[in-house]
Structure formats: structure tokens, C-alpha cells
Amino acid sequence: MTRKADRSQDRQAAPHESGRNSARFASFVVGAVLAFAICAAVGWKASSSNIFRDFGRFHTRLSPESFFQPTAREVMALARELLDKNKVNVVIGGSSVFYGVGQPEGQTIADNLRRDLGENYRVINLAMRGGDVSGIAEQTVEMLLREQYRVVYVSDIAVGGTVTLLGSTPYQYYFWDARARNMLIDWPARDQRLTLPWYAEQRMSAMLNKYLYFMDLWNTIGYDYVFTVYSTLIPGHFWQARKDLPDNEIDPPEQFRYRNGELELQLIKRISEMPTEPEWTLVGTALETALPDVVRKSAVLAVCENSPWLLEQAAPETQAIRKAMRERMVKRVMEVGPSSLLACEGFEKDDYIDRVHLSVSGAAKIAPRLADRVRATSRNNGWVQ
Amino acid sequence: MIFFSHQFAVFTGLFFIAYWAVPIPLARRLLLLLASVTFQVHFSGPAGVLPIIVLAVGTYFVALSRNRLLCALWITVCALALIFYKYTHFLFQGIIGVAFPDLAKSGEEALAGILPTLPPLGVSFFVFEFVHYLMEIRRGHRPIRSPLTFALFTSFWPSLVAGPIKRYRQFSVSLSHGARNVSSDDVIAGMVRLAIGICKKFLGDVLTSWIQSQQASFDVLPLSVRWGIVVAIAFRILLDFSGYSDMAIGFARMMGIRLPENFNWPYIAHSITDFWRRWHISLSTWIRDYIYIPLGGSRHGLMRKSLNGFIAMALCGLWHGAAWNFALWGVYHGVGLAIAGALPLPRLLSEKPPLVFSSFRPAALAATWLAWRGFSWAATMLFVMIGWLLFFYPVDQAFHMTLRLFSH
Amino acid sequence: MKAATLGLCVKWALIGALVGVVANYYLYRVWLPIAPFVYQAF
Structure with missing residues (x-):
């Protein structure tokens, strides 16, 4: 290196400290800081009230599957608008089964349940495809309980399934968001398990969003004006405001039902043959860790068996294992608090569209059974006569 | 990638607040070193930082000795380290395994305990910068005496992951400027x-x-x-x-530090030669200075020039990844460069309007020249775009995709 | 303040504002689980 070269860069980049340069720098900094602060303020303002209109469910084009990640504040604002502190509120969670794959808007389990329960109840469907008993819906229940809402949490749980600690991976951001904002119920059993190294990034993201509201802001922009992220689920018009993209879940015509029958049959067999703990206590332990006790006491978990049409085709021993397993599931779930039921007993081929998802008729059939349990749970909690 | 995480965002925010707040040059340098080491350690992956530290310490002391033979030896060590970490699997599977599958298998098994699952973070950049540094010392330039400056040259966090590949003399000057005065x-x-x-x-x-x-x-x-x-x-x-x-x-x-530019509107290039003057400049100039020119460059006739170009470009391709398609992509561009440099037509296309048109009226000349220019640009882009297929897809798939571009 | 200086201030405040918005957007995008395209990481 040479001193000459050194001086030349100094000279080149040295601030010609005139008033104009200072003004330029000051303007730039003020502009940047102000814009950043305004973004945060608008984000805060946006999620202070409900942004969703005509909400039915977080359908695929309005969910993390298509990079729309509703925040805890946004979902709570929605819930506050749809629910009522003076009534019993039902929050539906779980997987695609209770989300309503195979059931168009207006004919979902949630819609049927709303009709069955009548005016004294409010129902909101927060289940997600690929979701779990824990996750967005359950964590929203915690927030609602903290705000003195009377809530019954209704979710599906698969036969031989268990419960993840924070919900399925795509939805875990929500837990960290709600936790950073101190909106969840304090649950030490869960907190003690939050030690995995890869949680550090999520924790940091949620902490930043707690003060800067960037997710809230860009969600609102994406919902109302323009979406900026490409999604393979909305290939032709990914930029379109998400409010303009309707729920596109369909009641699949006959030729689209049970499309993978043989594969699904093999799957049933494989699941049945999987070595499991004889008494299946795992599900109880997982529930106790993931769900605070107040949520469990107010939960209805529906053990949903696979389509009987497929099950009947399985070997007798497979069917026997399944039967034992589903009864054990109900027992284990009940032991740790929630009301549990075999929700799909007696269903027929047409009540399903595939191995696990219920059809429109299945949704209509399951709703009264759930409604009974919701009423019973409400009575037990002293909310209704 | 590493620049896209909230942990990184917080790291950056804290670093810059501290860097701008500290007015003492030495303190700034130390802070930069601390940040760079933190960055490297945090994101280093399974290989850890030890391999880089060993190579860096060796490079520093070998350069101080100014011994040409030692420099050459250490360049070999650096190159072998790069081959070991990045290309071992490719050597076994892509080359040895083709003829001697058993030998490849047992070789890989023998190395399984030593070879990390991923190469050390930024090893390609480290090695290229060390080789550059030692080559410059061999050419008679003065080494960096200050261990702090050398450590900063080695570990400077912004360019750690994906370059640009720095040159030590320019960086040292810029570093001392940045440490003294960020405007x-x-x-x-x-x-x-x-x-x-x-x-x-x-x-x-x-x-x-x-x-x-x-x-x-x-x-x-x-x-x-x-x-x-x-x-x-x-x-x-x-x-x-x-x-x-x-x-x-x-x-x-x-930070007040200038890094070399890497791109200069590469898609307005009107020849392959022009493209490589504009694309990944810090790599292409490195390849030119430390592979192509030492091999003899264009000094020994057309055949030798073309061969040197092929070798340099094949290595350039392999630098991007340990797979045959990368090497072929490099050779493909080597062929392009050789043709562009050897045949009169492409040269005419890329440089000036053909002399035959000089008797035309100026307007006609200009129009013709523009047409030539447009054609040469389109031909260059076509060549480059088909090259990207080779870069991103296995060879047979890239070939098939190319055919499908010209058939219904 | 001279008009030229005022113009300069407005221009650079707007550029600063754009940078501020990009920074905010960056924080948003980083939280989305989009698998990044990796050109060269090693």
C-alpha cells in the first residue's frame, strides 16, 4: 500500500463539510428513521382492529401455506370481533379435517356446528391444513381465556397421533409471536422445553416484531392492496390483494374422491403395524406439556377414524389394532382433561372424500356430536344451565 | 442465506451503532475484528473455524518471510485444503468412482471421520484471497506486517460468504481510511x-x-x-x-471501506469477452491474474491461448460447485471465449462495424452498425442463457431443455 | 433556506424514506419460510 493511494481515497471520500452535505445527510437520516417508525406505527394501528372481512377460515390462499402469516394480534382482533364475552365461544382447531378440506365455505364442520349450537354460542374456525391440536387455534384459545372469554376448544386428533409442543412447523411462528407479546397463558411445562437451538431465530424474530410490527404491516398491505411474495398456490395472481381471493375449497365430485385408495390402504396398514407404546400414554404426556391445564379442561378432542370403506378393506388384524388404538386414544385423552369422543363412529364411505377428510355429509353428521360435547363442557364449566 | 435472518439483522444493527460511535481507529479495527470473528464462529457450520485459522496463520507468516519457494508451497497447501474440503466427494464419486467404484467407496469411508459434512464457511473465498496474497508477495510486493490488518483482511465479515474477492493492497488502504474517517x-x-x-x-x-x-x-x-x-x-x-x-x-x-465491484450490467454485453468483463468481475479478474496469465495467457500462439482459456474457465466453473455440470459450464464459456477471440466474424461483431461498410453514407453505416451490435448482443445473450441451463441442471437435462427451446 | 437546498433535502429525505421502508420490508420477508436460493455459500 502507498501513502499516496491512502491519501487519495481520504481526499476522495472525505466529507466536504459544507452545509449542503450536512443537510443532505440529516434529511436522509430523518427520512429513513421516520419512514421506519411510520411503518411500525401503521403496523401497530393496522393490527389493533380486525383486518379480515367476511372471515370463514384461514383458507389456503389466506394462510401460512401461501406465505400469509396472520399474527397473534391480528387473529385476536378478528376473534374479538366474531366472538362474544357474554356467550360461550367455540374455537375450532386441529388439522385439515376440522379446517374442512372437502367442504366448501358455508358447509364446513364449523358452519354446521354454528347452526346446531344456536344463538347462545359463537364459533370461529382457526384450524389449519397440516395443523395440530396445539398451534394457532389453541394458542388463540389461551389468549381468549386470559381476556376472560368463555371458550370451548374443539379439535380433531388422529388415531395413534400425538401432539407437538408448539404446533406444526409452518405455524410455530405464531407461538413465538404470542409469547413475545406475553399474550399466552403461563405454562412452565411447555417453557421448560423451549431449549432447542433453532428456536433462537424464531424468538428473535418475534421479539423484533413485538416492537416493530412489520409482520402486521405487510400482512395488512398484502390483504388489502398487494401481496409481494410469490406462492405456488396462487401462481397466476400472487400479487393480488388476498381479500379478493375467495375460499376455493370445493366439494369434490365423485371422480376426485378416494383418488389414492390403494396407497391410502397401504398407509393404514403401515400405521397399524408401527410399533407403539402398548398403552399409548405418549399422547397424554404430550397434551399435558403442550396445552395449559385450563385449556385442556375446556377442550373437546374428537378422535377421528379413517374412512370405514378403506378400513373394511384392511386385514382383520389391522382393523383390530385400529379399534384398540382408537379406544385407547379416547381414554388417554380423557385422562389428562379434555372431553374426548370417537367422532366418526358409524360413518359411511360417502361421509369421507378420502382416507381422513370428511365430505359435506360427514361435516353435517359430525357437528351434532360435537355440539353435544360443547354443551356438556359448557355445563361442566358452569357457563350454561 | 446468512444475510437473511433476524439474528444477523440484530448483529448488524448493534455492530454499526458501535462502529460509528467509536471514534478511535484502533478501537474500530478491534471492533471489526471482534464482529468478524463472532460472525465466522456463529455461522461457520460443522467444519468450524480451525481450518481457516490454520491457513490464515500459515499465510501470514509465509508472506512475512517473502520466500518465493515457501509461498509456492503454501499456495499448494491452500489449494489442497480447498480440494479436500470442497471436492473430495466429487473426486471420489465423479472421477475415481467412474472407473473404480470400490476404490472410491473405500476412500470415502476412510475419510468419513475427518471430512466435515459441509466445507468451512467461505473456504473458496478464503483460499482465493490467500492465493492472491501469496502470489503478489511472490511478485515482489510487500506483505501486510500488522497481524490485525491481516486478520481483518482474512475475516472481514461482509465479504465472507459470497465475496467480492478482495485484493489486499486496495483493502488495506480502504480499511485504514474507514477506520479513520467514515463520511x-x-x-x-x-x-x-x-x-x-x-x-x-x-x-x-x-x-x-x-x-x-x-x-x-x-x-x-x-x-x-x-x-x-x-x-x-x-x-x-x-x-x-x-x-x-x-x-x-x-x-x-x-464502514467507509470500499470493496471491488462484482457486476457491471453484464446483460448488455455484446460479446462473451465483454460478458466476462462485466460478470463476477472479482472472480474473473482473479482467474485472469492467477491462473490464465501464469499459464502463459495469450503469449504462446492461438492454440496455447485457447487451451489456457479452457483450463482457466473449467477451474472457474468448478469453483462454483463440485460437479461436472459446473466444469462443463466453465469449458462452454472457455469455448465461447476462444471463438470470440479467434474468429474474425465474432470479433467484427463485438468490436467495430465491418470495414466493408465504411464506404456507405454515415446514416447507413450507423444503422448497419446498430444492427450488427444488436445481433451480437442477442447472440451473446443466447449463448449466456443456454450456459445457465448447464449451470443449474444436470448435463443431460440441460441439453434436453436446450433442444426443447428450438422445437415445438 | 434556499430553494435548491430545500429541494436537496426533500430528495434525500425521500431516498432515506425508501431505505427505511426497505429495511422494514426486509424484516418482514426474513420471517417468511421461503427456501432461499443459494448461488455460492462456500
Whole structure:
């Protein structure tokens, strides 16, 4: 290196400290800081009230599957608008089964349940495809309980399934968001398990969003004006405001039902043959860790068996294992608090569209059974006569 | 990637607040070193930082000795380290395994305990910078005496992950300037550059997602969409890589430090030679200075020049990844460069209007020249875009996709 | 303040504002689980 070269860069980049340069720098900094602060303020303002209109469910084009990640504040604002502190509120969670794959808007389990329960109840469907008993819906229940809402949490749980600690991976951001904002119920059993190294990034993201509201802001922009992220689920018009993209879940015509029958049959067999703990206590332990006790006491978990049409085709021993397993599931779930039921007993081929998802008729059939349990749970909690 | 995480955002925010707040040059340098070491340790991956420390310490002391033989030896050590960490699997599977599968298998098994699952973070950049440094020392330039300056040259965090590949003399000058005096111009220019880089990256991500959603059905898509995908691939890599370079250059500039430029509108190039003057400049100049020229460059006739070009470009290709398609991509460009440099027609296309038109009237001449220029640009872009297929896809698939671009 | 200086201030405040918005957007995008395209990481 040479001193000459050194001086030349100094000279080149040295601030010609005139008033104009200072003004330029000051303007730039003020502009940047102000814009950043305004973004945060608008984000805060946006999620202070409900942004969703005509909400039915977080359908695929309005969910993390298509990079729309509703925040805890946004979902709570929605819930506050749809629910009522003076009534019993039902929050539906779980997987695609209770989300309503195979059931168009207006004919979902949630819609049927709303009709069955009548005016004294409010129902909101927060289940997600690929979701779990824990996750967005359950964590929203915690927030609602903290705000003195009377809530019954209704979710599906698969036969031989268990419960993840924070919900399925795509939805875990929500837990960290709600936790950073101190909106969840304090649950030490869960907190003690939050030690995995890869949680550090999520924790940091949620902490930043707690003060800067960037997710809230860009969600609102994406919902109302323009979406900026490409999604393979909305290939032709990914930029379109998400409010303009309707729920596109369909009641699949006959030729689209049970499309993978043989594969699904093999799957049933494989699941049945999987070595499991004889008494299946795992599900109880997982529930106790993931769900605070107040949520469990107010939960209805529906053990949903696979389509009987497929099950009947399985070997007798497979069917026997399944039967034992589903009864054990109900027992284990009940032991740790929630009301549990075999929700799909007696269903027929047409009540399903595939191995696990219920059809429109299945949704209509399951709703009264759930409604009974919701009423019973409400009575037990002293909310209704 | 590493620049896209909230942990990184917080790291950057804290670092810059401290860097700008500390007015003492030595303290700034120490802070920069602390940040760079933290960055390297945090993101180093399974290989850890030890390999880089060993290579760096060796490079520092060997350079201080100014012994040409020692420098040559240590360059070999660096190159072998790069081959070991990055190319062992390829050597066994892609080369030895073709003829002697058993030998390849037992070789890989023998190395399984030593070879980390991923190479050390930035090893390609480290090695290229060390080789550059030692080559310059061999050519008689003075080494960096200060261990702190050398450590900063080695570990400077903005350019650690994806370059640009630095040159030590320019960097040392710039570093001392940045440590002494970061101007408001630097901060503004750096931030704007950073923002541009971020936008490019995100735009590139949109293209990436679109390409990924379309490529599986490439064969059955309409011809226009197939061409659309190829164009999107070309822009995706430009936006992504130049966006990353912009971010690195922007971060450095915010410290008052200038890094070499990496891109200069490569898609307006009107010849392959011109393209390589504009694309990944810090790599192409490195290849020129430390491979092509030492091999003899263009000094020993056309055949030797072409051969040198092939070797240099094949190595350039392999630098991007340990697989045959990368090597072939390099050779493909080597062929392009050889043709562009050897045949009169491409030279005419790329440089000046053919003399035969000089008797035309000026307007006709200009129009003809523009047409030639347009044609040479289109031919260059076609060559480059087909090259990207080779870069991104296995050879047979790239060949098939290329054929499908010209058939219904 | 001279008109030229005022113009300069407005221009650079707007550029600063764009940078501020990009920074905010960056924080948003980073939280989305989009698999990044990796050109060269090693």
C-alpha cells in the first residue's frame, strides 16, 4: 500500500463539510428513521382492529401455506370481533379435517356446528391444513381465556397421533409471536422445553416484531392492496390483494374422491403395524406439556377414524389394532382433561372424500356430536344451565 | 442465506451503532475484528473455524518471510485444503468412482471421520484471497506486517460468504481510511446500496419460486413460456448474486471501506469477452491474474491461448460447485471465449462495424452498425442463457431443455 | 433556506424514506419460510 493511494481515497471520500452535505445527510437520516417508525406505527394501528372481512377460515390462499402469516394480534382482533364475552365461544382447531378440506365455505364442520349450537354460542374456525391440536387455534384459545372469554376448544386428533409442543412447523411462528407479546397463558411445562437451538431465530424474530410490527404491516398491505411474495398456490395472481381471493375449497365430485385408495390402504396398514407404546400414554404426556391445564379442561378432542370403506378393506388384524388404538386414544385423552369422543363412529364411505377428510355429509353428521360435547363442557364449566 | 435472518439483522444493527460511535481507529479495527470473528464462529457450520485459522496463520507468516519457494508451497497447501474440503466427494464419486467404484467407496469411508459434512464457511473465498496474497508477495510486493490488518483482511465479515474477492493492497488502504474517517457520504451510499441489494434479492426470490413451480413441466409448456423460464433463470442469478454483492459492498461502504465491484450490467454485453468483463468481475479478474496469465495467457500462439482459456474457465466453473455440470459450464464459456477471440466474424461483431461498410453514407453505416451490435448482443445473450441451463441442471437435462427451446 | 437546498433535502429525505421502508420490508420477508436460493455459500 502507498501513502499516496491512502491519501487519495481520504481526499476522495472525505466529507466536504459544507452545509449542503450536512443537510443532505440529516434529511436522509430523518427520512429513513421516520419512514421506519411510520411503518411500525401503521403496523401497530393496522393490527389493533380486525383486518379480515367476511372471515370463514384461514383458507389456503389466506394462510401460512401461501406465505400469509396472520399474527397473534391480528387473529385476536378478528376473534374479538366474531366472538362474544357474554356467550360461550367455540374455537375450532386441529388439522385439515376440522379446517374442512372437502367442504366448501358455508358447509364446513364449523358452519354446521354454528347452526346446531344456536344463538347462545359463537364459533370461529382457526384450524389449519397440516395443523395440530396445539398451534394457532389453541394458542388463540389461551389468549381468549386470559381476556376472560368463555371458550370451548374443539379439535380433531388422529388415531395413534400425538401432539407437538408448539404446533406444526409452518405455524410455530405464531407461538413465538404470542409469547413475545406475553399474550399466552403461563405454562412452565411447555417453557421448560423451549431449549432447542433453532428456536433462537424464531424468538428473535418475534421479539423484533413485538416492537416493530412489520409482520402486521405487510400482512395488512398484502390483504388489502398487494401481496409481494410469490406462492405456488396462487401462481397466476400472487400479487393480488388476498381479500379478493375467495375460499376455493370445493366439494369434490365423485371422480376426485378416494383418488389414492390403494396407497391410502397401504398407509393404514403401515400405521397399524408401527410399533407403539402398548398403552399409548405418549399422547397424554404430550397434551399435558403442550396445552395449559385450563385449556385442556375446556377442550373437546374428537378422535377421528379413517374412512370405514378403506378400513373394511384392511386385514382383520389391522382393523383390530385400529379399534384398540382408537379406544385407547379416547381414554388417554380423557385422562389428562379434555372431553374426548370417537367422532366418526358409524360413518359411511360417502361421509369421507378420502382416507381422513370428511365430505359435506360427514361435516353435517359430525357437528351434532360435537355440539353435544360443547354443551356438556359448557355445563361442566358452569357457563350454561 | 446468512444475510437473511433476524439474528444477523440484530448483529448488524448493534455492530454499526458501535462502529460509528467509536471514534478511535484502533478501537474500530478491534471492533471489526471482534464482529468478524463472532460472525465466522456463529455461522461457520460443522467444519468450524480451525481450518481457516490454520491457513490464515500459515499465510501470514509465509508472506512475512517473502520466500518465493515457501509461498509456492503454501499456495499448494491452500489449494489442497480447498480440494479436500470442497471436492473430495466429487473426486471420489465423479472421477475415481467412474472407473473404480470400490476404490472410491473405500476412500470415502476412510475419510468419513475427518471430512466435515459441509466445507468451512467461505473456504473458496478464503483460499482465493490467500492465493492472491501469496502470489503478489511472490511478485515482489510487500506483505501486510500488522497481524490485525491481516486478520481483518482474512475475516472481514461482509465479504465472507459470497465475496467480492478482495485484493489486499486496495483493502488495506480502504480499511485504514474507514477506520479513520467514515463520511456521511459513505453511510448514505452504503445504505442505499444495501437497500438496492435487498430489493434485488427479493425480486430474485420471486423469480426463483416461479421457475421452481414451472420447471417440472418444462417440456409441455408453450414455447414462449419455456423461453420465459430461460430468461427468468438468467435474471434470477443476476439479481440474486449481484444483490448479495451489493449488500456486501453496501455494508463495507457503511464502514467507509470500499470493496471491488462484482457486476457491471453484464446483460448488455455484446460479446462473451465483454460478458466476462462485466460478470463476477472479482472472480474473473482473479482467474485472469492467477491462473490464465501464469499459464502463459495469450503469449504462446492461438492454440496455447485457447487451451489456457479452457483450463482457466473449467477451474472457474468448478469453483462454483463440485460437479461436472459446473466444469462443463466453465469449458462452454472457455469455448465461447476462444471463438470470440479467434474468429474474425465474432470479433467484427463485438468490436467495430465491418470495414466493408465504411464506404456507405454515415446514416447507413450507423444503422448497419446498430444492427450488427444488436445481433451480437442477442447472440451473446443466447449463448449466456443456454450456459445457465448447464449451470443449474444436470448435463443431460440441460441439453434436453436446450433442444426443447428450438422445437415445438 | 434556499430553494435548491430545500429541494436537496426533500430528495434525500425521500431516498432515506425508501431505505427505511426497505429495511422494514426486509424484516418482514426474513420471517417468511421461503427456501432461499443459494448461488455460492462456500
